[in-house]
Structures are given as C-alpha cells and as structure tokens.
Amino acid sequence: MKFHAKKDMTFRILIWGSVLLFLGLSVGLFIPIYHEAGFAASITFSFIFGIFVIIILWLWYRTFYVVTNEHLIIHIGPFKRRVELNTIKKIEKSNVPLASVALSKERYFLYYNANDYTIIAPENIEKFVEVVNEKRKEPIRFLK
Incomplete structure (x- = not known):
C-alpha cells in the first residue's frame, strides 16, 4: 500500500x-x-x-512510502531505502528539525535493526501503523 x-x-x-x-x-x-x-x-x-x-x-x-508484504520502501526523489518490516522496533513522534525524508514538521522516528533509524512523515500515520502491523507477526510500539 x-x-x-x-x-x-x-x-x-x-x-x-x-x-x-x-x-x-x-x-x-x-x-x-x-x-x-x-x-x-x-x-x-x-x-x-x-x-x-x-x-x-x-x-x-516523489516522496512517498510503500508497504509491501515484507518491506517498507521509502522513496524520496531519486533515492530509495528498503527496510524489512520484521526489523522495525518502534515508531515515535518527534519534532526534531533534522534533514530527512519528511516534508512536514510532524515527524516520526522509525527505529529498525539494532541501532538504525529514519525519519518519516506519512499523511495518515495511524493507517500507516495499522497496515504495517497487519503485515507483521507482532505489533510495533507506536509512541504518539
């Protein structure tokens, strides 16, 4: 999606x-x-x-996020990052003004693997988390 x-x-x-x-x-x-x-x-x-x-x-x-059965694919212009859904640990709201793939001040840290993170800002974060949780075995911690 x-x-x-x-x-x-x-x-x-x-x-x-x-x-x-x-x-x-x-x-x-x-x-x-x-x-x-x-x-x-x-x-x-x-x-x-x-x-x-x-x-x-x-x-x-060309900034958008695609959730497949196994991956979250983050597109920003000519760049693409692929994150395995099973490696996502938590999603946490942040207002940190770091350069990222987020085009909004309302941003979310997406933590994955052991120490990796990226900053995202989908239009509907609740639906985003819901779709990601449907594809995983256990739900992600979502901190608003």
Missing part, C-alpha cells in the same frame, strides 16, 4: 520559494552573464540552476 508524504505549509513555502528562485536565476541570469562572460558561461549557469529546479521538484513529487 502506498502512503504519500505529509506536506505542511512551511515546507510548501520553502520548496516552491526555492523552485521560483532557481528558475528565476536560470532564466534571469542568462542575459547579463552572456554579455559579460560569454555564451558558454551563460549556458552553464542556466543549466546548473535548471538542474536544481528539477531535483527539488523531483523530491517534492
């Missing part, structure tokens, strides 16, 4: 502000740089800022 990432207003402003900034730089700097540095520099800077726009949008639209 697929769960979309929760996206709050802070991250919407941050992401779309960054997209508009880099898009503006990609287009707006082309003409002034062209006259001063030449055509190659103009194309290079426009290409670099355009790539930033593509990566940011890729992260925004």
Whole structure:
C-alpha cells in the first residue's frame, strides 16, 4: 500500500520559494552573464540552476512510502531505502528539525535493526501503523 508524504505549509513555502528562485536565476541570469562572460558561461549557469529546479521538484513529487508484504520502501526523489518490516522496533513522534525524508514538521522516528533509524512523515500515520502491523507477526510500539 502506498502512503504519500505529509506536506505542511512551511515546507510548501520553502520548496516552491526555492523552485521560483532557481528558475528565476536560470532564466534571469542568462542575459547579463552572456554579455559579460560569454555564451558558454551563460549556458552553464542556466543549466546548473535548471538542474536544481528539477531535483527539488523531483523530491517534492516523489516522496512517498510503500508497504509491501515484507518491506517498507521509502522513496524520496531519486533515492530509495528498503527496510524489512520484521526489523522495525518502534515508531515515535518527534519534532526534531533534522534533514530527512519528511516534508512536514510532524515527524516520526522509525527505529529498525539494532541501532538504525529514519525519519518519516506519512499523511495518515495511524493507517500507516495499522497496515504495517497487519503485515507483521507482532505489533510495533507506536509512541504518539
């Protein structure tokens, strides 16, 4: 089952502000740089800022979580992490502002294996935990 990432207003402003900034730089700097540095520099800077726009949008639209029979697959843009469901120890609510696959301030630490963790933020955490528990032999500890 697929769960979309929760996206709050802070991250919407941050992401779309960054997209508009880099898009503006990609287009707006082309003409002034062209006259001063030449055509190659103009194309290079426009290409670099355009790539930033593509990566940011890729992260925004391709962040989601998939629960299969044996794994939790965490997608964030071009990256993918696979966690075996049976190795998940607990899910705990957190407000720590660490960089992660969470696009919301309401985040959850997902502890797995002996000492590994990742930070997630599915839209419906209760349904997420319910689906994960259906696939496991014993339920996960969920600390709200």
